[in-house]
Amino acid sequence: MILTVVGCSGTVPGPDAACSCYLLEHAGVRILLDLGTGALGPLQRFADPCAVDAVVLSHPHRDHCADLVPLVYLRDRRGVSGPLPVLAPAGSAERVVGEGRPYTDALKWLDAGPEPFRIGPFTVRTTPVPHSVPAVAVRVSAGDATLTYSGDSGVCAELDDLARGSDVLLCEAAAAVDTPGASRNHLTPAQAAATATRAGAGQLILTHLRPWADPAAALAEARVHSARPVSLAVPGLRVAV
Numbered sequence: 239m240i241l242t243v244v245g246c247s248g249t250v251p252g253p254d255a256a257c258s259c260y261l262l263e264h265a266g267v268r269i270l271l272d273l274g275t276g277a278l279g280p281l282q283r284f285a286d287p288c289a290v291d292a293v294v295l296s297h298p299h300r301d302h303c304a305d306l307v308p309l310v311y312l313r314d315r316r317g318v319s320g321p322l323p324v325l326a327p328a329g330s331a332e333r334v335v336g337e338g339r340p341y342t343d344a345l346k347w348l349d350a351g352p353e354p355f356r357i358g359p360f361t362v363r364t365t366p367v368p369h370s371v372p373a374v375a376v377r378v379s380a381g382d383a384t385l386t387y388s389g390d391s392g393v394c395a396e397l398d399d400l401a402r403g404s405d406v407l408l409c410e411a412a413a414a415v416d417t418p419g420a421s422r423n424h425l426t427p428a429q430a431a432a433t434a435t436r437a438g439a440g441q442l443i444l445t446h447l448r449p450w451a452d453p454a455a456a457l458a459e460a461r462v463h464s465a466r467p468v469s470l471a472v473p474g475l476r477v478a479v
C-alpha cells in the first residue's frame with residue numbers, strides 16, 4: 239500500500255501543514271485516516287476527494303475530523319451518490335457533525351469495535367487508547383503490508399499490541415512540546431520511539447507535532463530511543479509500506 243501524508247499538524251494547522259490526514263491506497267482503493275482541520279484542500283493534490291472509499295476517524299477532535307463535513311459538501315455539489323462509510327469511535331457522529339445535522343444520507347457511520355472493518359483489499363482493526371475523548375488507534379493491512387496509526391494516545395499496552403510487527407508505525411508526538419493538562423493524552427518523541435521498539439515495528443514515522451514544536455529536536459529525541467529507522471511526517475511524504 240502507499241501512504242501519503244496529506245496533513246500532519248497537531249491541534250491546529252501550521253503555516254505549511256494542515257492537521258492530521260493520511261491517504262492509504264492499494265489496488266485502486268483509497269481510505270483516509272483522519273480528516274482534520276484544513277486537510278480537504280491539500281488532499282486534492284494527491285487524490286480526488288470524491289474517489290475516497292472510506293474514512294477512518296481516530297477520534298472526534300477537530301484536528302482529526304473537522305474537514306469531514308466539507309467533504310460531504312463537495313460530494314453533494316458533485317453529485318456523488320451513496321453514503322460514505324466512516325469508521326469512528328461510538329458516539330462520534332454527534333460530536334463531528336453536530337446535533338440536528340447528522341447527514342444521515344451522506345455518511346454511513348460505523349462503530350469502531352473488536353470486529354475488523356473490511357473495504358476492498360484493506361482490513362482495518364482498531365483498539366481503544368487513552369485520550370481525553372473516546373479514541374482509537376488503527377491498524378491497516380493490505381496484501382502483506384501493515385501500517386499502524388496511533389491517533390492521539392498516551393502510553394498504553396493496547397497501542398503496543400496493535401502495532402506489533404507492523405511495517406510502519408505512524409505515531410503522534412504532540413507532547414514534543416509541553417501543553418498544560420495534556421501529558422497523559424499524548425506521546426513525547428521518546429515515548430513514540432519506545433512504543434515502536436516494544437512493538438517491533440519496521441520503521442517509525444513521527445507525526446502530529448504542534449506548529450510551535452521543534453521538528454529537528456523531536457526527531458533527534460526519537461532516534462536516541464529507537465533501534466529502527468525514524469523519519470518525520472511532512473505533507474506530501476509518500477511511503478511504499
Ligand SMILES: [Zn+2]
Nearest residue numbers: 248249301390
Ligand atoms: Zn490531535
